[in-house]
Amino acid sequence: MGAVVPAKQERSGLMVEAxxxxxxxxxxxxxxxxxxxxxxxxxxIEKSFIPTGRKIEIVNGLIDAGLRKVQxxxxxxxxxxxxxxxxxxxxAGVKRRPGTVLTALVPNARGAERAAETxxxxxxxxxSASETHSRKNVNASIDExxxxxxxxxxxxSAAGKRVQGDVATAxxxxxxxxxxxxxxxxxxxxxxxxxxVDLNLGDTTGMATPTNVSALLAALRAAVPEMTVTLHFHNTxxxxxxxxxxxxxxxxxxxxxxxxxxxxxxFAAGASGNICTEDLVxxxxxxxxxxxxxxDQLIDVARLTQTSLGRELPGQVMKAGPRLTxxxxxxxxxxxx
Amino acid sequence: MGAVVPAKQERSGLMVEAxxxxxxxxxxxxxxxxxxxxxxxxxxIEKSFIPTGRKIEIVNGLIDAGLRKVQxxxxxxxxxxxxxxxxxxxxAGVKRRPGTVLTALVPNARGAERAAETxxxxxxxxxSASETHSRKNVNASIDExxxxxxxxxxxxSAAGKRVQGDVATAxxxxxxxxxxxxxxxxxxxxxxxxxxVDLNLGDTTGMATPTNVSALLAALRAAVPEMTVTLHFHNTxxxxxxxxxxxxxxxxxxxxxxxxxxxxxxFAAGASGNICTEDLVxxxxxxxxxxxxxxDQLIDVARLTQTSLGRELPGQVMKAGPRLTxxxxxxxxxxxx
Numbered sequence: 001m002g003a004v005v006p007a008k009q010e011r012s013g014l015m016v017e018a019x020x021x022x023x024x025x026x027x028x029x030x031x032x033x034x035x036x037x038x039x040x041x042x043x044x045i046e047k048s049f050i051p052t053g054r055k056i057e058i059v060n061g062l063i064d065a066g067l068r069k070v071q072x073x074x075x076x077x078x079x080x081x082x083x084x085x086x087x088x089x090x091x092a093g094v095k096r097r098p099g100t101v102l103t104a105l106v107p108n109a110r111g112a113e114r115a116a117e118t119x120x121x122x123x124x125x126x127x128s129a130s131e132t133h134s135r136k137n138v139n140a141s142i143d144e145x146x147x148x149x150x151x152x153x154x155x156x157s158a159a160g161k162r163v164q165g166d167v168a169t170a171x172x173x174x175x176x177x178x179x180x181x182x183x184x185x186x187x188x189x190x191x192x193x194x195x196x197v198d199l200n201l202g203d204t205t206g207m208a209t210p211t212n213v214s215a216l217l218a219a220l221r222a223a224v225p226e227m228t229v230t231l232h233f234h235n236t237x238x239x240x241x242x243x244x245x246x247x248x249x250x251x252x253x254x255x256x257x258x259x260x261x262x263x264x265x266x267f268a269a270g271a272s273g274n275i276c277t278e279d280l281v282x283x284x285x286x287x288x289x290x291x292x293x294x295x296d297q298l299i300d301v302a303r304l305t306q307t308s309l310g311r312e313l314p315g316q317v318m319k320a321g322p323r324l325t326x327x328x329x330x331x332x333x334x335x336x337x
Numbered sequence: 338m339g340a341v342v343p344a345k346q347e348r349s350g351l352m353v354e355a356x357x358x359x360x361x362x363x364x365x366x367x368x369x370x371x372x373x374x375x376x377x378x379x380x381x382i383e384k385s386f387i388p389t390g391r392k393i394e395i396v397n398g399l400i401d402a403g404l405r406k407v408q409x410x411x412x413x414x415x416x417x418x419x420x421x422x423x424x425x426x427x428x429a430g431v432k433r434r435p436g437t438v439l440t441a442l443v444p445n446a447r448g449a450e451r452a453a454e455t456x457x458x459x460x461x462x463x464x465s466a467s468e469t470h471s472r473k474n475v476n477a478s479i480d481e482x483x484x485x486x487x488x489x490x491x492x493x494s495a496a497g498k499r500v501q502g503d504v505a506t507a508x509x510x511x512x513x514x515x516x517x518x519x520x521x522x523x524x525x526x527x528x529x530x531x532x533x534v535d536l537n538l539g540d541t542t543g544m545a546t547p548t549n550v551s552a553l554l555a556a557l558r559a560a561v562p563e564m565t566v567t568l569h570f571h572n573t574x575x576x577x578x579x580x581x582x583x584x585x586x587x588x589x590x591x592x593x594x595x596x597x598x599x600x601x602x603x604f605a606a607g608a609s610g611n612i613c614t615e616d617l618v619x620x621x622x623x624x625x626x627x628x629x630x631x632x633d634q635l636i637d638v639a640r641l642t643q644t645s646l647g648r649e650l651p652g653q654v655m656k657a658g659p660r661l662t663x664x665x666x667x668x669x670x671x672x673x674x
Binding site for chain 1: 469472473509511512514515542543544546547548572573574575576578579581582583586602604605606607608609613616619620623624625649652653654656657658660661662663664665666
């Protein structure tokens with residue numbers, strides 16, 4: 001874990017004698033890679049089925065806006081997640097651009113066989129760091145779940161596709177509470193030993209905090225320094241982008257997010273889902289990072305998504321517009337302050 | 338501005354050779370002072386008048402939950418802001434605890450005379466850093482506005498009250514766009530020369546970003562190092578708490594926020610208002626800072642406020658509950674990932 005510089009901190013604003021470096025760790029222009037996960041993590045919990053054609057339109061809009069990586073769907077059981085039963089059809093309709101990477105979740109060999117037939121680039125295997133969540137989510141223990149993945153890796157390799165390893169409830173479990181870094185490290189090591197390089201840390205129900213993000217990254221840096229981390233935060237408790245700031249300060253350059261802030265939390269009616277892609281892009285661009293994404297086009301896709309779902313999405317930038325949106329002095333009566 | 342440590346940054350997660358210090362600048366236990374501004378910044382834009390008794394109930398609930406500073410109201414013209422016409426009555430009903438600080442906005446000598454009669458502790462004068470916003474907001478230029486404040490200081494001093502200096506549109510103006518740090522520094526110097534120590538930087542329409550927060554703090558640190566800064570962020574574009582992370586890394590320990598995320602933006606229907614008090618408290622506590630606030634009690638006040646307004650407020654923690662809220666395994670069917 002990065003050493004916290006002890007500060008001679010006064011209880012005031014400017015009277016700080018020992019200063020800290022900025023939260024912006026990288027030179028202006030560092031490229032941050034965003035993976036759009038709304039079509040999977042968001043659509044899977046919507047009540048009404050989103051027509052396949054509309055899903056394809058949204059995914060293609062995201063790619064046109066500059067997203068280089070999109071988690072398009074999930075090859076889970078259509079009975080368990082009927083919203084994503086059209087996984088193969090959606091993938092067939094996606095128009096990739098040079099450099100586009102298409103991913104989907106794949107829980108087992110059966111899913112891998114379905115996925116192998118498609119233009120998918122990356123199969124994402126996933127396992128909960130919490131035993132209770134694992135049983136609840138996939139009806140199997142952690143060990144039973146992990147035992148399914150060598151076959152997935154074999155099928156993926158034969159089909160010329162990569163595999164990434166996701167860890168759900170990496171920052172806490174809604175049933176068990178805190179999740180120790182060692183629980184995540186154990187799964188990460190298993191992935192590494194299978195030859196997987198990409199490690200995705202899922203904040204499944206929004207329990208990540210600045211403290212446990214730093215602690216988990218430190219543990220992984222020590223245990224599996226050869227792996228590459230993606231942070232997958234939910235905004236369930238409003239601190240998703242604050243956690244991104246921690247990730248950036250810790251040197252992590254890969255983040256998952258969902259268009260419009262799609263998604264939700266099965267335990268909290270009205271709670272936010274994943275961190276919102278256009279708000280994340282806005283934050284990164286305004287902080288001097290490069291994303292390769294056109295924010296205006298992205299906002300258009302967010303609005304299309306919101307219209308398609310027929311409910312208000314939590315994304316903020318699509319409501320307020322980019323920062324330098326100008327208003328005429330007659331637009332409104334302002335209130336003091 | 339704090340030097341940005343140049344990082345040898347790879348395009349991957351853990352492969353960072355030159356690491357950065359944590360975004361947490363202070364030792365565990367640093368006290369962060371939160372000023373609740375919802376009763377002023379939030380209530381002033383609600384369409385329906387909130388009954389005076391309910392306002393008092395909410396303010397007293399906030400104080401009971403541990404808020405040490407509350408901006409209770411505004412002594413502006415009741416014609417301009419009818420929602421706060423009951424300023425004196427609300428203040429009369431507030432039950433302070435030892436150490437409670439009550440503040441209100443005061444635009445001019447007339448407001449100061451009304452405020453002087455109350456149990457208020459701090460009068461907040463305010464001036465826009467943008468000429469256009471100033472004329473639109475208070476129908477006066479910046480210089481005309483500042484010229485009203487010596488009289489306020491005199492009245493406050495005679496009444497044994499302090500004065501704080503607020504700068505609106507400190508991070509950008511919805512009419513003019515970017516606001517240069519020098520525009521804010523000019524007003525800060527004027528305040529300082531009047532003997533004001535507390536400087537409040539208002540992000541009136543949510544245009545603060547990590548970059549301009551750091552830049553403005555650097556300019557103020559150089560120009561008026563004897564002043565104490567409070568950061569007043571709005572969450573209009575979703576990055577309010579990310580900006581708090583920047584403020585913390587820059588050593589700022591005072592923040593304004595509003596219960597439930599009350600407030601809004603007159604330019605964007607549906608946009609968020611101030612950063613949300615309970616989400617801020619959650620973030621700070623989970624990052625190891627001390628707030629002196631009981632989060633559970635605060636959530637109760639947020640829910641009361643939401644019920645009182647009859648509309649959904651943007652606060653997240655009140656929907657999801659604190660981090661270790663446990664759920665039974667039969668609560669819901671979870672979806673994979």
